Amino acid sequence: MHRRTLLSTAALALTLGFGSAAAAQDVTAGFIYVGPVGDGGWTYEHNKARLAVEEQFGDKVKTIYQESVPEGADAERAITQMALSGADIIFTTSFGYMDPTIAVAEKFPNVKFEHATGYKRAENVGTYSARFYEGRAIQGHIAGSMTKTNKIGYIASYPIPEVIRGINSAYIHAKKVNPDVEFSIIWAYTWFDPAKEADAARALIENGADVILQHTDSTAPHAAAAEAGDVITFGQASDMADYAPYPRVSSIIDNWAPYYIDRVQAVMDGTWTSDDTWDGIGPGMVGIGEITDAVPEEVKAEALDLKAAISSGDYHPFTGPLNKADGSVWLAEGEVADDGTLLGMDFYVEGIDAEIPQ
């Protein structure tokens, strides 16, 4: 990173020397958000990274954003308008922006696009995502160790591979420490809807769950858990520390800032190329929020060991033997899942007694 910054400073000095300062100085970075910047979760973290970009580059970079952009016909217009307004690089920060991003990118070959969590790329469209499932493994470990009812509730958003991957990873690691554990999954079909999320949390708690995991972005499930008492939760996308030390006992934090700064720098230097980035705990894209004192000492120590093993690459959360839910063999003893299968994951692992919505 440092070396890179040094090099780019040199490049900047060179371009300045040749009098084409405008090209090197004025980069406009645009961000399309799926939720409001105050959601306290997914969009909040993307926006925090945007502010970090501003702080890093000062006057050299201008950032613009549009929040709560629906993932449908409106997205294509929003992205087009952003490109027309003179953005040099546009980050589209939700899965549903995939086709619109590709469509707009065709019309603006000189603008760079970065699409989060998708799989379609082009000359001027790169993709990036984080290996959230690494964090889910640690979450599953704590959840499986701490549940007394052996029932874990899971508020899922949409049945896309990223979400299914998270469920599988959490389940595998909960099951490892607690063979009796059961998962109940509610599909909320939203990324951000506090009322819906709270309802889902209450329904799960009424059915006996004393751990609530969520793949939605609001803090409403935490509030519902606090209300019910004796239920633990985990911050999603953001630390959600307002609910620590209890019910929120830990969290998965998305840290996009280093990536955004790196990509904006690349545009500045003229070195940007389309690629696919998928980073986890090791490079720092996924963070684990403070594990509070509500977690027993030895569980916390195990969780931190697990984190260290994942971070160093010694352990992969999807390591065989693992079977699919239909009983067929997925990974043999010691075998590690390949990224292709993970990226397109559309099955549960053995033991999850549920159907993926079809």
Added chain:
Amino acid sequence: MIRLEKRPQPSKLWTYLTPVLAVLLTMLVGGVLFAFLGANPVEAIRTIFWDPLFNAQFAGFTRPQLLVKAGPLILIAIGLSIGFRAGIWNIGAEGQYIMGAICGAAAGLAFYPSESVLIFPLMIVAGALGGWAWAMIPAILKTKFGTNEILVSLMLVYVAENILGSVATGLLRNPEGRGFPGSRNFKQWDAAHNSDLIANTGMHWGVVFAFIAVIGAYVLLTRHVLGFNIRLTGEAPRAARFSGVNPARIILICLGLSGALAGMAGLFEVTGPAGQVSIDFGSGYGFTAIIVAFLGRLNPIGILLAGLLMALTYIGGELAQLMLGLPGASIQLFQGMLLFFLLAMDVFTNFRLRIGKREAA
């Protein structure tokens, strides 16, 4: 003392004046709101109302987008307004819009990858039928069992949303989409693509149908006996009954028509601007169209103008977010103000303001 006095006849002048005054008041109060948010109010109002039409940088793109955004709003609102005239409150156009899109898309996808010219007309018919059938549920329940169409049609929106989620991840999912939800993209299938009829004008078939619907509704309401019966049912139900109007028939026609138009709007949207059946396809057009219908005073020409104005505030609002960094919620507040002031000013259509003491009778 200030008091309101009912006018013997609704004022003609105020009927036309209120929308204009409502827009002006919205600009004024909205400007104050934007000033509090740290933006230059004049610049903000100009960005919302002027830039989408005349800004050199954007207008080339946003002008056609006005039609794209207004098309479905107008098409749905026309259908709704006919029912509203008869006192039949179809609040579930969003559900009919979604079901029209699903049925139309399914009918087309059944023949993938055929390039027959008949595919698109077939999809339009299937879309209209889908919306019609979904509206027939509250219609038949109302005529047979006297249920409340407001509740039934609204509840069916949530059913439709769940069906949408199911087919987007199951039945209609793109088999080449790597397990991700969402149907095939119609933009990549010429026979089913609802593209601009003239490139970069925004004029797709949905916009054409919206204009046809405006003319059709105008003729129906002013020249046709059915339109007269519909208006009569709304204004004087007993008189309508005495003159031999069958209320059940009016209910079936009004709900069926609004359902079919909403279904067609859904089909044009899914094959055009949206491109695919996805979980998030329903974007609230069915609900916004209710505002458009009332903003346009349930008058076809009024609805045409109201739809365009609503589209303008949407697109201008997006530009204001983008260029001035205004929060998204402030734009929604701004749009809400428009309806609020319209309804508030509406009082003056039916009432007169009197200053001074009440005279002894």
